[in-house]
Amino acid sequence: MKNPKGRMFEVKAALSPGETVALSGVYRVVHAEHRADHEVVAITGDILPGCRMCKAEVRFYLERTVDYASHDWDLAGPLGISKAASE
Numbered sequence: 001m002k003n004p005k006g007r008m009f010e011v012k013a014a015l016s017p018g019e020t021v022a023l024s025g026v027y028r029v030v031h032a033e034h035r036a037d038h039e040v041v042a043i044t045g046d047i048l049p050g051c052r053m054c055k056a057e058v059r060f061y062l063e064r065t066v067d068y069a070s071h072d073w074d075l076a077g078p079l080g081i082s083k084a085a086s087e
Contacts, residue, residue: 013061014030014059014060014061015027015048015059015060015061015062016048016056016058016059016060017048017049017050017051017055017056017058018047018048018050018056019047019048020045020046020047020048021042021043021044021045021046021047021048022044023044023062023065024041024042024043024044024065024066024067024068024071025041025042025062025063025064025065025066026039026040026041026062026063026064026066027039027040027041027042027060027061027062027063028060028061028063029058029059029060030058030059030060030061031051031053031054031057031058032051032053032054032057032058033054034053034054035053039063040060041066042060043068043071044068044071048060
């Protein structure tokens with residue numbers, strides 16, 4: 001069921017180091033004052049790391065989900081018989 005923001009599921013506002021990534025995507029990383037925000041890619045199942053400088057104060061915010069190639073059904077699912085495979 002969709003929530004009021006149109007998402008099919010609820011996404012936690014901020015993730016902390018040590019948490020497991022539930023959704024592959026681009027995350028905005030917010031540090032504790034020593035560095036500007038930046039983006040990283042995190043894959044489902046990854047454990048989010050701490051920062052070398054601000055340790056556990058760093059936070060991760062999901063900007064947009066993306067499919068990881070090896071998790072996408074059409075790319076990683078069972079292979080069909082193709083002309084190239086039969087040659």
